[in-house]
Amino acid sequence: MSTLAHDDHHDHKPTGLKRWFFSTNHKDIGTLYLIFALTMFFVGGAMAMIIRAELFQPGLQFVDPQFYNSMVTVHALIMIFGAVMPAGVGLANWMIPLMIGAPDMALPRMNNMSFWILPFAFALLLSTLFMDGGAPAGGWTMYPPLVLQTGDAFPFLIFAVHFLGISSIMGAINIIATVFNMRAPGMTLMQMPLFVWTWVITSFLLIASLPVLAGGVTMLLTDKYFGTSFFDAAGGGDPVLFQHIFWFFGHPEVYILALPAFGIVSQIIPAFARKPLFGYASMVYATASIAILSFFVWAHHMFTVGLPIKGELFFMYATMLIAVPTGVKVFNWIATMWKGSMTFETPMLFSVAFVILFTIGGFSGLMLGITPVDFQYHDTYFVVAHFHYVLLTGAIFALMAAAYYWLPKWTGFMYDERLGKIHFWLSLISSNVLFFPQHFLGLAGMPRRIPDYNIQFADFNMISSIGGFAYGISQLLFVYIVIKCAMGGKKARARSWEGAKGLEWEVPSPAPFHTFETPPKLTKKVLESLY
Amino acid sequence: MDNKKGIKKTTARLVLFTVLMFGFGYALVPLYDVFCKITGLNGKTIRVTENLNKEVIVSNRSIKVQFDANINGDLPWTLTPNQRVMRVQPGKFYEAVYTVKNINDRDIVGQAIPSVSPQVASLYFKKAECFCFVNQLLKAGETKEMVVRFEVDKELPEDVAELTLSYTFFRVKKVAAIN
The missing domain is CATH 1.20.5 (Single alpha-helices involved in coiled-coils or other helix-helix interfaces)
Structure with a gap:
């Protein structure tokens, strides 16, 4: 009944380096993704520390402006493509087959390839730090003509983006193929856990948007080296066209980062509120609406380039519209907690913080979406505060919640709850000290991507930097907690959390190397237990 | 299965x-x-052929056209409009002249890119002749007077009373035909 794509089933684990290099096992590849993402989180984080050190005081202290701009650029690329996306894919790899009762991913070899492309792509990108002319410094958005002034690093940047795109697209194809073809018999689409749903929708976003980015950066490449003039005004092109192409990818991309986080908290909040998720169907439809709408709002990143007034209005209204399904989700999470028997273990703490802080980021996003006021906020620290609220206290907090929630399933041991809670409170306080003052800086007019600033911004920048260093150091505690948990501790039960629902809790902890080789029998009772 | x-x-x-x-x-x-x-999103102007046999019907509106000139990046040229402002009547062709000078000791090819502001006016700004239609080669130290022959369409919206025609010269590294 369950003869599946991959032929070389082993009953025993392969050992040594071979196990990891040639792995086709979804759990091993998931682990690789997660470790890689955590590593990149610290590489990108180190760059953030350099940025905050430079901004600690006005004037130029530690780095020259070119290097500062490289840090800003590479920090963004690493955090987006190296930390948040691979962490999401890692969770998908680990959990989706377990959640839908499948023995593995549909395309295990492609799975291996899509992971192993990543280290090479980032080797390309990071090698530019040591090149003549320095690493790319034109911003992660790669706007021409500025980005075309990048030195030897330019082709490395373009090919790194190509590889990252290919890797993500392969991951996305794999996830859709798995979910559409390998669900345990009896599980309909509308019975899937929400994490699976959000990943299916995210995968479609990836497949629809990343190829457009690949096309855009290829045009940059041919403009620089092969005499085309897509974005070269002298040759009849238009640099603004790149911005349209980029943000046609770029806006769906922000939901690629956010939707899996929505899925994660939709698993965790019901578990610790000990109540089924409120409004399951509306959650699915809201996620899908957000995804579809995300393709019609891209120009809200470009209000100041000189759009026709009708265009500005269209993109403003379309942007406001996204707040509706997002509001549905936020209210559903709150309704799930309403009158629940809540306990606040670390995953729940991170999830509740996510709901509150992501909503703050959403509101500042709405402010930015109002065309006339965006002319004031554009390219200021208000934007920086906004996207860090949705990405750091949003996406990363959810990823942390996921790590704590499923660590017992991965390692077979409970993590140190006391340390987890300390990590949460340190992260919560420091990230708000870090980013909340940046709202004020932006409203007062401090521009982003500049290493120096007017003296009037000094106090808030110092506060923000202190928060930044505190957040950076606090994350080392997370590494310690994970390692400690992997080494041992209190044995985790199959159902590691009292209120946790879903098929992943039906297999022992740690999850054996092979699971669900015969699909689980989904009786009505089992299906009910999924929610 | x-x-x-x-x-x-x-x-x-x-x-x-x-x-x-x-x-x-x-x-x-x-x-x-x-x-x-x-x-008219990117402010590019419209190219037309002037029909000299046609009877010209001129609107009695008077539109103020301002002329602007820019040099992009490190192109060692100067560009100045010979007239800063013209008053034109929609429906009639006019000529404006720009003076361009190569202040470098090498021959350089440049390309002028037009832009009309406000954007909506670019849909009604029609040119029969323009130095921006082709690449311009300037010998070392050469000065050139260049002509743009244009008409403002009679359909220009009522609320537009003045518009700006701006040219930016770009250095052409890859000599390619554009129009």
């Missing part, structure tokens, strides 16, 4: 979709041009 087939089918469809979306990225280039032509 043999779902190998299903997986293959899903994968093939998704790969096809990926390829199509890559193509869509390139399709955005001509789409953008069409969109700009319709809306």
Whole structure:
């Protein structure tokens, strides 16, 4: 009944380096993704520390402006493509087959390839730090003509983006193929856990948007080296066209980062509120609406380039519209907690913080979406505060919640709850000290991507930097907690959390190397237990 | 349940979709041009052929046209309009002159890119002749007077009483035909 794509089933684990290099096992590849993402989180984080050190005081202290701009650029690329996306894919790899009762991913070899492309792509990108002319410094958005002034690093940047795109697209194809073809018999689409749903929708976003980015950066490449003039005004092109192409990818991309986080908290909040998720169907439809709408709002990143007034209005209204399904989700999470028997273990703490802080980021996003006021906020620290609220206290907090929630399933041991809670409170306080003052800086007019600033911004920048260093150091505690948990501790039960629902809790902890080789029998009772 | 087939089918469809979306990225280039032509989005002007035999019907509106000139990046040229302002009547052709000078000791090819502001006016700004239609070669130290022959369309919206025609000269590294 369950003869599946991959032929070389082993009953025993392969050992040594071979196990990891040639792995086709979804759990091993998931682990690789997660470790890689955590590593990149610290590489990108180190760059953030350099940025905050430079901004600690006005004037130029530690780095020259070119290097500062490289840090800003590479920090963004690493955090987006190296930390948040691979962490999401890692969770998908680990959990989706377990959640839908499948023995593995549909395309295990492609799975291996899509992971192993990543280290090479980032080797390309990071090698530019040591090149003549320095690493790319034109911003992660790669706007021409500025980005075309990048030195030897330019082709490395373009090919790194190509590889990252290919890797993500392969991951996305794999996830859709798995979910559409390998669900345990009896599980309909509308019975899937929400994490699976959000990943299916995210995968479609990836497949629809990343190829457009690949096309855009290829045009940059041919403009620089092969005499085309897509974005070269002298040759009849238009640099603004790149911005349209980029943000046609770029806006769906922000939901690629956010939707899996929505899925994660939709698993965790019901578990610790000990109540089924409120409004399951509306959650699915809201996620899908957000995804579809995300393709019609891209120009809200470009209000100041000189759009026709009708265009500005269209993109403003379309942007406001996204707040509706997002509001549905936020209210559903709150309704799930309403009158629940809540306990606040670390995953729940991170999830509740996510709901509150992501909503703050959403509101500042709405402010930015109002065309006339965006002319004031554009390219200021208000934007920086906004996207860090949705990405750091949003996406990363959810990823942390996921790590704590499923660590017992991965390692077979409970993590140190006391340390987890300390990590949460340190992260919560420091990230708000870090980013909340940046709202004020932006409203007062401090521009982003500049290493120096007017003296009037000094106090808030110092506060923000202190928060930044505190957040950076606090994350080392997370590494310690994970390692400690992997080494041992209190044995985790199959159902590691009292209120946790879903098929992943039906297999022992740690999850054996092979699971669900015969699909689980989904009786009505089992299906009910999924929610 | 043999779902190998299903997986293959899903994968093939998704790969096809990926390829199509890559193509869509390139399709955005001509789409953008069409969109700009319709809306006047990038301020580019319209090229027309002047019909000298046609009787000219001139509107009695008086539109103020201002002339602006810029040099992009490190192109060692100077560009100045010989007239800063002209009063024109829609429906009639006028000539404006720009003086361009190569202050370098090398021959250089440049290309002027026009832009009309406000954007909506670019849809009604028509040129029969312009130095921006072709690449311009300036010998070392050469000075040239260049002509633009234009008409403001009679359909120009009532609320536009003045407009600016701006030229920016770009250095042409790759000599390619544009229009």
